[in-house]
Amino acid sequence: MSKKDNTKSVLTLHPERCKGCRYCIPTCPKDAISISDRINQKGYKPVAVDMETCIGCGSCYTICPDYVFEIKEVQ
Amino acid sequence: MALKLMKGNDALAEAAVRAGCRFFGGYPITPQSEILEYLSKRMPEVGGHFVQSESELAGISMVHGAAAAGFRTMTSSSGPGFSLLQEGISYIASAELPAVIINVQRYGSGLGDIFQAQGDYFQAVKGGGHGDYRMIVYAPASIQENVDFTTLAFDKADEYRNPVLVLSDASIASMMEPVDLPEMHEHDPNKNPEAARGKGDGPFKRITSTMYYIEDFDTYVKKKYDTMAANEERWxxxxxxxxxxxxxxxxxxxxxxxxxxxxxxxxxxxxxxxxxxxxxxxxxxxxxxxxxxxxxxxxxxxxxxxxxxxxxxxxxxxxxxxxxxxxxxxxxxxxxxxxxxxxxxxxxxxxxxxx
Amino acid sequence: MVERLIPTALVEDNKFCPGCGHGIINRILAEVLDEMKLTDKAIGSMAVGCACLMVDTFGVDWIQSPHGRAAALATGIKRCRPENPVFTYQGDGDSMSIGFSETMYAALRNENITAILVNNGIFGMTGGQMAPTSLPGQKTVTSPMGRNTDLTGQPLNIINQMKDLNIGYLARGSVTSIKNINRVKKYIRNAFETQMSGGGYSMVEILSPCPTNWKMMPDKSLEHIDNTVTTYYPLGEFVKKGGDSNE
Amino acid sequence: MNSIICSGFGGQGILTAGLILAKISMDGGKQVSWVPSYGSEMRGGTASCAIKVSDTEIYSPFIKEMNTLVAMNEASVDQFESLVKPGGVLISNSTIIQGRTFRSDLKVVEVAATAISEELKNIRGANLVMLGAMIQATGLFAPEFFADGIDAYFDAKGRNTPLNRECYMAGVAAAEQA
Structure with missing residues (x-):
């Protein structure tokens, strides 16, 4: 769908919301998600996303209990 | 003004309707059941709602919901059932919602018996439910007072946003006397902006214990009940x-x-x-x-x-x-x-x- | 549409434990309310338990119920305001233990409300005690040797209790995978569509992980639901009086 | 202050008799109270009601000693005769209460209420026969005023028949002759 109107699905990450449950990691079809080394303000090691690999499919959005991911359409 | 010869329970129920009560949830127990029976017929006539609940616990909770929705609402019970209402009464007081509760007293602890008594006094006035609340308790002595104090109870419940109890008994419930009924009063459920009706364009409402949102709640709640105590004595x-x-x-x-x-x-x-x-x-x-x-x-x-x-x-x-x-x-x-x-x-x- | 934005009803970060299924369910519910344009009209009757944590984070009108009474409160609200979507959001302890009577009678009366019942097989908020839905042999802080069904009875299957009643909609889903989550979303949408068309009582039970009290890693919790919990509590739609949602 | 007890088997219309008396008294400008007392059975048990009729405020609605007893059956006499004030009125349904010696300090009117109502083909009107005898014997209200009240009572319920007034008037006549 997105291809037709020349838009692209781009992931927005809210790592401060992450509680480190890791549900997203095996869910990602591109293995683009990993745990970062830093500790966020909630005290968890948040996920990080390799944006080059990410295809913006939204699987992470769907499984995440903590609203860490959003997918936006951009031109 | 024409006097009507009415039974205590019926007159009380009619007074509630005329005070604008449009939701009643309750459970049968003698000697208050006539209030249910009366309202099961009367509520639909005035566009109100009657639910025979599965228990007193559910009945008072339905009243809690209707009160939160902004409606004038009431439940009634007797003795053992009044004990079951205490949970909901405490919650309603804690959420600062108006509601009218009727206890038609019957004799005894436990199952007891169905005749007149005044043994629920402590439970009524010292608070049968948990926590820091009080209730205005009216004690009618005649059928006319059943009407007058039930009417007043709705006004006071609104004024203080607190449950109000009318403490009747089996004899007042079943006897008949002439009564002068008040005019029909319509209550606007949307009058209070805090009534649950969906958030619309505004902020969402959280109808729960007000202690979560009031600063220095101890002082606030003491003042609330001190004011009631100072202003509401009647004898x-x-x-x-x-x-x-x-x-x-x-x-x-x-x-x-x-x-x-x-x-x-x-x-x-x-x-x-x-x-x-x-x-x-x-x-x-x-x-x-x-x-x-x-x-x-x-x-x-x-x-x-x-x-x-x-x-x-x-x-x-x-x-x-x-x-x-x-x-x-x-x-x-x-x-x-x-x-x-x-x-x-x-x-x-x-x-x-x-x- | 590939765009996936945080729904408007989620006004603050949730306060659930890491890996808690409530966060997923909150989001799906918020999506459905947004998509059906019901967020501004919805009134929620909130259980006691972990559901209470939603009161500041999920932006619809809320009424806090006493433990177990959410369905009775919802009855009072819905009878008075039939035009508003009214739902309960309850855990299994609240809806199926202390509130079993209120839950069942709302269904028996076919109240035109939607019940969201989150089943994680445990009392979460109070520290992991046995619930009516705990599985045989399940270790909890009040069944330390594992749930003994000779003494505590069999796990309560609420769907079985309700499926022969005259109600509008009944379904059970889980939040263990993208597929299952999407299915739950459809169930919740079907439930609200049932209500908005006056179709009577609708209930969606959702199997949900409680990694904290199960003392399991979150990923193992999801596997546990798929491998074990669903054998006791099969997924699917069990009553569907209206048609499919036009999603 | 007039205190009246109407008593009989449940189903003999005794509570209704008391109610009609209370209603007509109210319409006649009196203060009234009506207190029921009945056994657990809906029909067939002993039933009674206590009515006070007064020109001034009624304090206690309960009656221990009464001016007038309307007794539809033996059990009612057994229970209440001793509590009628000296000089008081006792209306006895002589179809059922027979061969009985009453207190000599009472004005006793024996009226075959059940038989009269049967003759008039209004078997449920025995209570009205008793009321007629009571009104005549006590002089509480003018008999015609009370008869109009009975009509009004049943008219309001939408189920009046001329037989009601006939039963009542038969009771008045029976008391006149007594």
Missing amino acids: ESIQVEDAELVLVAYGITSRICKEAVMLAREKGIKLGLIRPITLWPFPAKAFKALPDTVASFMTVELSPMPMIQEDVLLSLDARKPVHNFLAGMNIPEPIDIVEKAADCIKQTAKGACNG
């Missing part, structure tokens, strides 16, 4: 001006005591009567204003144990003897009350001051 005093002994009785018992006062006066015995109309706040002011002639008091209660005695003693700072005429499960005879009172007057003169 009737009869022939106390020169009385030697003052009877204290509420509800149906107070009417027997009125007769006892008249009978005593015929015999030259100086009895008076204080009839608390509000049981909470207990009318302490009535006791502060008595003349020095009053040497002692006697409570008359449809209970085997003294209950209002405690509040009379508090109102008197325990400075004068308070005797009891405990009728238990029997309707007392005025002459018996007069004789015991005469005996108490003698005892008091001798300096004895017990029971």
Whole structure:
């Protein structure tokens, strides 16, 4: 769908919301998600996303209990 | 104005409808069931809602929901069922929602029996539910008062955003007297902006214990109930001006005591009567204003144990003897009350001051 | 549409434990309310338990119910305001233990409300005690040797209790995978569509992980639901009086 | 202050008799109270009601001693005769209460209420026969005023028949002759 109107699905990450449950990691079809080394303000090691690999499919959005991911359409 | 001959329960239910009550949830239990029966027919006639709930716990919770939605709402029960209402009453008080609760008292603890009694006094006035709340408690003594105080209860529930209790009993429930019913009053459920109706364009509403959102809640809640206590005392005093002994009785018992006062006066015995109309706040002011002639008091209660005695003693700072005429499960005879009172007057003169 | 934005009803970060299924369910519910344009009208009757944590984070009108009474409150609200979507959000302890009577009677009356019942097989908020839905042999802080069904009875299958009643909609889903989550979303949408068309009582039970009280890693919790919990509590739609949602 | 007890088997219309008396008294400008007392059975048990009619405020609605007893059956006489005030009125349903010696300090009116109502083909009107005898014997209200009240009572319920007034008037006549 997105291809037709020349838009692209781009992931927005809210790592401060992450509680480190890791549900997203095996869910990602591109293995683009990993745990970062830093500790966020909630005290968890948040996920990080390799944006080059990410295809913006939204699987992470769907499984995440903590609203860490959003997918936006951009031109 | 045409008087109507009505049964206590029916008149009370009609008063609720005329006060704008449009939701009733409740469970059958004698001797209050006629309130349910009446409203099951009447509510649909006025576009209101009646639900026979699966229990008193559910009934009071339905009332809680309807009150949160902004509607004038009521439930009623008796004795064992009133115990089950306590959970919801505490929650409604805590959320500062208005609701009217009726307890048609019946005799005894546990299952007890269905006849008139006044044994739910402590539960009614000291708070049967958990936590830091009080309720205005009205004690009607006639069918007209069933109507008047039920009407007032809805207004006071709105004014203070607090549940209000009407404490009736099996005899007032089943007897008939002429009543003058008030005009029909419509209550706008959207009048209060805090009523749950969907957030619309505004902020969402959280109807829960207000303690979560009020700063210095301890001070706030104390002030709320102090204000109610200071402003809402109601009572009737009869022939106390020169009385030697003052009877204290509420509800149906107070009417027997009125007769006892008249009978005593015929015999030259100086009895008076204080009839608390509000049981909470207990009318302490009535006791502060008595003349020095009053040497002692006697409570008359449809209970085997003294209950209002405690509040009379508090109102008197325990400075004068308070005797009891405990009728238990029997309707007392005025002459018996007069004789015991005469005996108490003698005892008091001798300096004895017990029971 | 590939765009996936945080729904408007989620006004603050949730306060659930890491890996808690409530977060997923909150989001799906918020999506459905947004998509059906019901967020501004919805009134929620909130359980006691972990559901209470939503009161500041999920932006619809809320009424806090006493423990177990959410369905009775919802009855009072819905009868008075039939035009508003009214739902309960309850855990299994609230809806199926202390509130079993209120839950069942709302269904028996076919109240036109939607019940979201989150089944994680445990009392979460109070520290992991046995629930009516705990599985045989399940270790909890009040069944330390494992749930003994000789003494505590069999796990309560609420769907079985309700499926023969005259109600509008009944389904059970889980939040263990993208597929299952999307299915739950459809169930919740079907439930609200049932209500908005006056179709009577609708209920969606959702199997949800409680990694904290199960003392399991979140990923193992999801596997546990798929491998074990669903054998006791099969997924699917069990009553569907209206048609499919036009999603 | 007039205190009246109406008593009989449940189903004999005794509570209704008391109610009609209370209603007409109210319409006649009196203060009234009506207190029921009945056994657990809906039909067949003993039922009674206590009515007070007064020009001034009624304090206690309960009655221990009464001015008037309307007794539909033996059990009612057993229970209440001793509580009628000296000089009071006792209306006895002589179809059922037979061969009985009453207190000599009472004005006793024996009226075959059940038989009369049967003759008039209004078997449920025995209570109205008793009321007629009671009104005549006590002089509580003018008999015609009360008869109009009975019509109004049943008219309001939408189920009046001329037989109601006939039963009542038969009771008045029976008391006149007694």
